[in-house]
Amino acid sequence: MAYSPYVLPEIYEVAFSFRDYGLAVDFLQEAARKAGLRHVRSMVELGCGPGQYCREFARRRVKSYGVDLSPEMVAYTRRKCAEEKLDCTTLEEDFRQFKLPHPVDLAVCMMATFGYLLSNDDILAHFDSVADNLVDQGIYIAELPHPRDVFDSSPDERNFIWDIEKDGLKVHTEWGIDRTFDPITEVDSETVKMTYEKDGRTETVAGPDHIRNVGYGLIRALIRLSNRFEIAAAYGDINVNQPFDNSKKAWRMILVLRKIT
């Protein structure tokens, strides 16, 4: 049976536990402050998955929301927030068209989640929806792969294989195997395979995934066309001291967008 990688939140959370979410949220708060937001009092994590960012913001007393299309991810994040009594609300909605109960100061879309916007129309609808859910001068921070990884590599080089163990759960991930790239749509079609071992049992799940490759020129053009955001800053790592450039240390494209009012 084919699985989406997003039906197993617990496995996803362990597989991506290599990232230090505390440090990443320090970075997001600092980047938002430098872009003019004095305090982040409310935020939304778009494509929240198991909610590592919205949960961490809520621990810091920021009213948080998590938006995700996957019912499994939403239920898992909701349960985790309830366990920790966090002020975080999860919504099962599409980030191309969602509605929060109140506008927030900050929106974030992390890892490679932006790539699920598979066309220019998806990206423009997303920008409209994010802007509609932000306060005046609100900030949107989106993390994308560095364009070097998109234009300077073959589809085969864009797969990632790693092992990780946490809380007695061992996970082997093969993200992006059997990848084919369609140069017309700029979409990679690939397989995500996860093998996990728990209580002496080993299971493998695998399923298809589709990700759009977005370069800096295209994203700048779409930001301008949307007329909803301006670029306040761009970083090459989860670090406000690392500018977005073509040096080796810059390995991500992290855009800090300010809502135009």
Ligand SMILES: C[S@@+](CC[C@H](N)C(=O)[O-])C[C@H]1O[C@@H](n2cnc3c(N)ncnc32)[C@H](O)[C@@H]1O
């Ligand atoms: C790579 S995970 C990111 C999880 C987490 N935010 C992180 O940074 O690790 C991408 C998430 O985006 C969700 N997603 C994909 N397309 C979506 C859409 N159109 N609207 C809302 N969520 C979506 C998936 O269900 C998945 O949970």
